[in-house]
Amino acid sequence: xxxxxxxxGNICRSPMAEGILRDLAATRGIDLAVDSAATxxxxxxxxxxxxxxxxxxxxxxxxxxxxxxxxxxxxxxxxDRIFVMDKSNYLNAQAIAPNTVAAGxxxxxxxxxxxxxxxxxxxxxxxxxxxxxxxxxxxxxASEAFLDSIDEQR
Ligand code: 4NP
Numbered sequence: 001x002x003x004x005x006x007x008x009g010n011i012c013r014s015p016m017a018e019g020i021l022r023d024l025a026a027t028r029g030i031d032l033a034v035d036s037a038a039t040x041x042x043x044x045x046x047x048x049x050x051x052x053x054x055x056x057x058x059x060x061x062x063x064x065x066x067x068x069x070x071x072x073x074x075x076x077x078x079x080d081r082i083f084v085m086d087k088s089n090y091l092n093a094q095a096i097a098p099n100t101v102a103a104g105x106x107x108x109x110x111x112x113x114x115x116x117x118x119x120x121x122x123x124x125x126x127x128x129x130x131x132x133x134x135x136x137x138x139x140x141x142a143s144e145a146f147l148d149s150i151d152e153q154r
Contacts, residue, residue: 001150002033004079005109006089010038010068013085013121013135015048017109019056019063020136021143028147035079037071039092044068049125055132076102083109083142086120110138113145 003021007014014036025032038044046068047053056063075082076097082105084090090106097103110119121138124131 005036007085041070
């Protein structure tokens with residue numbers, strides 16, 4: 001399965017989500033291709049925010065080699081699931097989707113852990129390191145729940 005993580009800048013939440021899900025899938029022996037992208041291209045080519053890198057390093061993950069890139073219509077063919085971090089990302093991704101089947105691949109990531117609640121991963125960009133800790137905790141919970149659902153289907 002191929003999974004794409006999407007947020008606004010692709011420098012804070014979605015690269016963290018990519019790193020967490022990739023590493024947890026590998027630990028469980030689940031074959032998953034994970035990538036991430038932005039709905040806003042303003043940080044294209046940039047490495048993850050230093051605060052995101054620091055939080056991930058503290059938890060034993062490396063995301064330093066990820067570079068921000070914009071979400072494109074072609075991504076909807078390449079990926080089976082497109083997980084967005086908040087409702088604004090959801091609407092932006094829907095607008096980029098080339099057709100209704102593609103639009104149906106977009107889901108709020110936290111619904112994996114809290115089905116139907118439509119919870120959002122708060123944007124940590126304009127806050128301190130604490131926000132990144134909170135983001136990590138939420139993303140880890142959603143990643144484990146998603147992998148549980150894959151394990152149950154195997
Ligand atoms: P992200 O965080 O969407 O989690 O990567 C942000 C990155 C950049 C901006 C906002 C949020 N920005 O306004 O440039």
